[in-house]
Amino acid sequence: MGSITPHQRKHKVTVVGSGNWGCAIAKIVAENAASYPDLFEEKVEMWVFEENVEIGKDSPHYNPSNTGPQKLTDVINTYHENVKYLQGVQLPPNLHANPSLEESVKDSTILIFNLPHQFILRTCESIKGKILPYARGISCIKGVDVDENGAHLFSETIGRVLGIYCGALSGANIANEVAREKWSETTIAYAPPSPGLQSPLDAGVSFAFPDKLGRALPSEYPPVDHTVLKTLFHRPYFHVRVVNDVAGVSISGALKNIVAIAAGWVEGMGWGDNAKAAVMRVGLLEMSRFGDKFFGATIDQRTFTEESAGVADLITSCSGGRNFRCAKYSIERNQSIEEVEKTELNGQSLQGTLTAVEVNNFLKKQGMEEDFPLFTAVYRIMTGSMKVADIPAYIER
Amino acid sequence: MGSITPHQRKHKVTVVGSGNWGCAIAKIVAENAASYPDLFEEKVEMWVFEENVEIGKDSPHYNPSNTGPQKLTDVINTYHENVKYLQGVQLPPNLHANPSLEESVKDSTILIFNLPHQFILRTCESIKGKILPYARGISCIKGVDVDENGAHLFSETIGRVLGIYCGALSGANIANEVAREKWSETTIAYAPPSPGLQSPLDAGVSFAFPDKLGRALPSEYPPVDHTVLKTLFHRPYFHVRVVNDVAGVSISGALKNIVAIAAGWVEGMGWGDNAKAAVMRVGLLEMSRFGDKFFGATIDQRTFTEESAGVADLITSCSGGRNFRCAKYSIERNQSIEEVEKTELNGQSLQGTLTAVEVNNFLKKQGMEEDFPLFTAVYRIMTGSMKVADIPAYIER
Numbered sequence: 151m152g153s154i155t156p157h158q159r160k161h162k163v164t165v166v167g168s169g170n171w172g173c174a175i176a177k178i179v180a181e182n183a184a185s186y187p188d189l190f191e192e193k194v195e196m197w198v199f200e201e202n203v204e205i206g207k208d209s210p211h212y213n214p215s216n217t218g219p220q221k222l223t224d225v226i227n228t229y230h231e232n233v234k235y236l237q238g239v240q241l242p243p244n245l246h247a248n249p250s251l252e253e254s255v256k257d258s259t260i261l262i263f264n265l266p267h268q269f270i271l272r273t274c275e276s277i278k279g280k281i282l283p284y285a286r287g288i289s290c291i292k293g294v295d296v297d298e299n300g301a302h303l304f305s306e307t308i309g310r311v312l313g314i315y316c317g318a319l320s321g322a323n324i325a326n327e328v329a330r331e332k333w334s335e336t337t338i339a340y341a342p343p344s345p346g347l348q349s350p351l352d353a354g355v356s357f358a359f360p361d362k363l364g365r366a367l368p369s370e371y372p373p374v375d376h377t378v379l380k381t382l383f384h385r386p387y388f389h390v391r392v393v394n395d396v397a398g399v400s401i402s403g404a405l406k407n408i409v410a411i412a413a414g415w416v417e418g419m420g421w422g423d424n425a426k427a428a429v430m431r432v433g434l435l436e437m438s439r440f441g442d443k444f445f446g447a448t449i450d451q452r453t454f455t456e457e458s459a460g461v462a463d464l465i466t467s468c469s470g471g472r473n474f475r476c477a478k479y480s481i482e483r484n485q486s487i488e489e490v491e492k493t494e495l496n497g498q499s500l501q502g503t504l505t506a507v508e509v510n511n512f513l514k515k516q517g518m519e520e521d522f523p524l525f526t527a528v529y530r531i532m533t534g535s536m537k538v539a540d541i542p543a544y545i546e547r
Numbered sequence: 548m549g550s551i552t553p554h555q556r557k558h559k560v561t562v563v564g565s566g567n568w569g570c571a572i573a574k575i576v577a578e579n580a581a582s583y584p585d586l587f588e589e590k591v592e593m594w595v596f597e598e599n600v601e602i603g604k605d606s607p608h609y610n611p612s613n614t615g616p617q618k619l620t621d622v623i624n625t626y627h628e629n630v631k632y633l634q635g636v637q638l639p640p641n642l643h644a645n646p647s648l649e650e651s652v653k654d655s656t657i658l659i660f661n662l663p664h665q666f667i668l669r670t671c672e673s674i675k676g677k678i679l680p681y682a683r684g685i686s687c688i689k690g691v692d693v694d695e696n697g698a699h700l701f702s703e704t705i706g707r708v709l710g711i712y713c714g715a716l717s718g719a720n721i722a723n724e725v726a727r728e729k730w731s732e733t734t735i736a737y738a739p740p741s742p743g744l745q746s747p748l749d750a751g752v753s754f755a756f757p758d759k760l761g762r763a764l765p766s767e768y769p770p771v772d773h774t775v776l777k778t779l780f781h782r783p784y785f786h787v788r789v790v791n792d793v794a795g796v797s798i799s800g801a802l803k804n805i806v807a808i809a810a811g812w813v814e815g816m817g818w819g820d821n822a823k824a825a826v827m828r829v830g831l832l833e834m835s836r837f838g839d840k841f842f843g844a845t846i847d848q849r850t851f852t853e854e855s856a857g858v859a860d861l862i863t864s865c866s867g868g869r870n871f872r873c874a875k876y877s878i879e880r881n882q883s884i885e886e887v888e889k890t891e892l893n894g895q896s897l898q899g900t901l902t903a904v905e906v907n908n909f910l911k912k913q914g915m916e917e918d919f920p921l922f923t924a925v926y927r928i929m930t931g932s933m934k935v936a937d938i939p940a941y942i943e944r
Contacts, residue, residue: 323821324819327820333822333939334819334825335825389825421730422721422731423724423863424718424719424720424725425724425730426862427731427855427862428719428730430858430862431862455831461827461858462825465823465824469824542786
């Protein structure tokens with residue numbers, strides 16, 4: 151990164167979350183923090199929700215003289231492996247598992263959020279006021295919160311609660327493949343408002359956004375721009391493109407799950423590859439239309455058609471993602487998708503069915519169900535007022 | 548089709564070609580010709596390259612007292628089944644198999660070309676001057692002819708040789724699935740120049756195109772417009788969208804085969820769904836860039852991202868098409884793709900490898916190999932100067 155002039159201070163990076171996707175991302179940023187010592191502090195913090203684990207006999211870390219439960223953070227910091235959520239993957243030694251949320255985010259300039267979406271709000275509220283006021287966030291949480299009034303980006307929720315600017319990372323990234331360094335691509339969306347746009351509340355140090363505020367980063371730090379983010383996330387096996395369209399990246403990550411359900415049904419029906427591709431084509435169009443209608447001012451249509459977070463993630467999700475699989479099984483086993491969910495997902499819940507309901511409530515309120523026939527068909531099939539066999543005729547325009 | 552006023556004459560429709568895709572399309576148009584007697588003559592001609600066939604014991608048409616070779620046209624006209632190329636599919640009784648090319652096209656106003664591309668030129672030359680001068684063509688032949696000087700659309704070749712306007716049909720259409728009425732979509736591209744643009748050669752009755760001429764259809768016929776074409780091709784199981792972008796539809800059909808080879812290699816390497824989606828994303832971008840650079844004036848970028856002929860056909864081809872499969876096997880069996888082609892395709896040849904060579908020759912001459920890294924990588928891997936493992940680093944931009 152020869153073009154970056156040296157700065158007095160380096161970025162401290164923290165990953166909030168340590169599931170399989172959290173650890174995969176933490177592994178990447180810790181590798182890069184070690185590779186670019188001019189930009190980043192070597193030690194990367196990862197907040198781990200503490201729990202006791204037992205190391206099984208099949209683990210190389212098994213110790214017959216210590217078979218009792220151990221703290222997960224101790225295990226990670228000793229063996230550099232998350233034996234519970236990402237078994238068999240070596241984590242970098244400069245990644246430090248920290249059971250204290252507050253300590254792990256203290257003094258960090260770059261906060262990466264990577265935890266199940268239902269924990270975002272309470273996690274952010276518990277560190278509110280305890281982070282650097284000029285920190286920047288990146289949300290790796292896929293999707294959006296949709297209610298009757300509209301779609302709320304998780305990155306916006308994080309930014310609003312913490313009073314910082316937060317971008318988003320999303321792409322065709324199955325966590326276990328990324329963790330095992332199988333090549334993939336991702337999209338980071340990041341567009342903090344220009345420093346010229348000062349907040350009337352705090353002129354000189356903060357920025358005004360439509361609904362979020364963030365303070366200017368002190369000049370002792372390298373600016374957190376597209377180049378620095380690419381440096382932090384890009385690896386030979388994880389190719390990053392950085393764009394400005396946070397909304398497009400986030401809604402792609404949510405809406406593709408609805409399409410994956412339809413694709414799973416079509417596959418379950420045995421209708422063949424032509425039909426599956428047709429459903430995916432219509433789904434991509436509706437994703438792009440949704441962005442255009444409800445985020446028109448800020449959205450970049452190329453996010454859907456050109457970026458990993460758009461068309462590529464759609465393709466991956468319709469190839470074997472969990473929404474696709476549960477929908478497929480629901481046809482093959484003649485069960486409702488909720489029944490399949492119960493038997494297949496070990497208590498976890500499907501994102502696609504939830505999003506389909508939320509999106510339908512919103513579209514209904516707008517009087518726009520007919521403009522999104524595939525999304526509407528998925529909702530109606532789930533709720534029993536339409537059949538999978540009706541899809542072709544219903545989406546025919 | 549209530550909005551169409553009755554005309555004195557009806558369209559006579561001929562399908563030139565009778566392989567599995569030829570018969571699938573002939574079945575569709577014959578079904579619609581029978582359904583719309585105001586627009587089309589009921590009898591649809593299909594030119595069949597005559598050959599002798601024997602009806603096997605497993606066929607419902609097997610007759611122990613007549614086990615010798617029979618003419619394929621007689622078999623089709625008697626049993627309404629192409630026992631050789633589309634076994635088990637019932638063809639409409641109003642579809643007439645004709646062994647005489649000249650007779651089959653005589654007096655037809657709509658000529659549908661559906662035969663292997665290597666036969667196009669000589670087939671067209673043999674009926675030159677023997678068709679109605681105001682006939683319209685639709686080419687169902689996927690792809691384009693690329694040489695060092697540029698890409699030539701098959702529809703243009705047909706149009707130029709016959710002196711008629713010719714559009715194109717392409718989509719995510721595996722022939723055997725369409726023939727069995729599994730739901731799919733397709734794209735028809737059709738944009739004859741407006742009658743206002745008269746040819747200086749023949750003012751008043753013909754049109755000037757950049758490089759093709761076509762005479763105006765006499766007003767006794769219903770105009771051959773998007774509505775009539777949709778009426779002729781659209782079925783409940785075969786959804787048609789009609790667009791103007793002939794070049795985009797045609798080059799999509801060619802270039803997606805190069806992408807399918809790359810996707811097959813990635814699958815063969817076991818790199819997972821993320822990596823396959825990444826290659827498809829980059830391939831779609833390069834298809835669209837190719838259109839933009841070399842057909843910029845006429846191309847509609849939405850063809851690539853919104854139509855069945857674009858993104859949907861790419862998805863189908865990268866799911867299980869023959870280019871994809873042969874590339875995948877070439878890795879799994881550690882053979883060259885040519886060796887796999889020989890053992891897998893029964894003497895037929897892969898379109899993708901041929902197109903990859905043609906496109907590379909053209910790009911090389913333009914000095915633009917680096918602008919199309921995926922297309923270039925496929926060529927170089929085929930010719931041994933690059934390895935599949937080099938793809939991620941090479942296409943990283």
